Amino acid sequence: MRQPIIAGNWKMNNTIAGTKALLTDLIPLVADAKAEVVVCVPYTDIAAAGEIIKGTNIKLGAENVHWAEKGAFTGEISADMLVELGVEYVVVGHSERRQYFGETDQTVNARVKAALAKGLKPIICVGETLEEREGGLVESVLVRQTTEAFKDIDKSQLENTVIAYEPVWAIGTGKTATAQDANDTIAIIRNTMAELYCKDCAENKVRIQYGGSMNPKNASELMAMPQIDGGLIGGASLKAVDFSQVVKY
Numbered sequence: 566m567r568q569p570i571i572a573g574n575w576k577m578n579n580t581i582a583g584t585k586a587l588l589t590d591l592i593p594l595v596a597d598a599k600a601e602v603v604v605c606v607p608y609t610d611i612a613a614a615g616e617i618i619k620g621t622n623i624k625l626g627a628e629n630v631h632w633a634e635k636g637a638f639t640g641e642i643s644a645d646m647l648v649e650l651g652v653e654y655v656v657v658g659h660s661e662r663r664q665y666f667g668e669t670d671q672t673v674n675a676r677v678k679a680a681l682a683k684g685l686k687p688i689i690c691v692g693e694t695l696e697e698r699e700g701g702l703v704e705s706v707l708v709r710q711t712t713e714a715f716k717d718i719d720k721s722q723l724e725n726t727v728i729a730y731e732p733v734w735a736i737g738t739g740k741t742a743t744a745q746d747a748n749d750t751i752a753i754i755r756n757t758m759a760e761l762y763c764k765d766c767a768e769n770k771v772r773i774q775y776g777g778s779m780n781p782k783n784a785s786e787l788m789a790m791p792q793i794d795g796g797l798i799g800g801a802s803l804k805a806v807d808f809s810q811v812v813k814y
């Protein structure tokens with residue numbers, strides 16, 4: 566019922582030349598994928614990526630979007646700018662933004678609203694730090710992050726949103742949540758969505774990905790879990806063969 570969605574988050578990797586090489590290799594490898602395939606690329610690579618994947622099953626994504634429509638925000642990128650380049654998905658609230666760039670639950674919510682208002686589909690990242698996990702705060706952190714991210718977002722927009730559960734301690738560390746643990750934690754997020762909206766909304770309209778050291782070796786086990794609707798892939802999305810193996814888990 567919920568179509569799986571596997572998205573690469575390239576982070577600050579690949580110039581235009583690298584973008585062309587990686588996508589040229591990737592296109593034939595994922596042409597028959599059953600999952601929705603997305604690549605979220607740095608701003609400077611978006612135009613080149615869009616050209617190369619035109620007419621293929623790979624969809625274009627960005628890694629952030631500003632909440633204002635336009636104005637004096639030096640260095641920022643608006644939703645209109647992304648839409649003009651054919652961007653469909655945009656990562657919002659990644660833990661690296663929260664950790665290093667002062668992203669808060671409130672700014673995440675503002676970015677989600679700005680994205681949806683222009684027809685972009687936000688991939689909204691939530692997840693606990695190791696300290697929060699060890700302190701028994703997983704549920705309260707996820708409920709708070711999810712509730713704040715979706716503040717004032719109408720039910721009719723849920724189909725245009727994706728949530729990515731990314732435990733911060735599993736990102737780029739080689740440590741993955743066990744499939745069962747990821748599944749159970751994602752269930753907490755889905756229950757939160759059921760409470761915020763409705764049971765059917767949570768069951769049928771919202772896709773929730775897992776992210777954090779997902780790779781060709783662990784993808785099939787993670788994707789077999791009933792709550793896990795896809796993945797947000799960092800390191801393994803930078804190699805065409807690895808990413809294609811995750812996509813075809």
Ligand code: 13P
Pocket residue numbers: 574659731735736737738739776777778779797798799800801
């Ligand atoms: P890694 O797959 O490199 O752990 O990164 C996950 C991530 O942060 C995706 O957004």
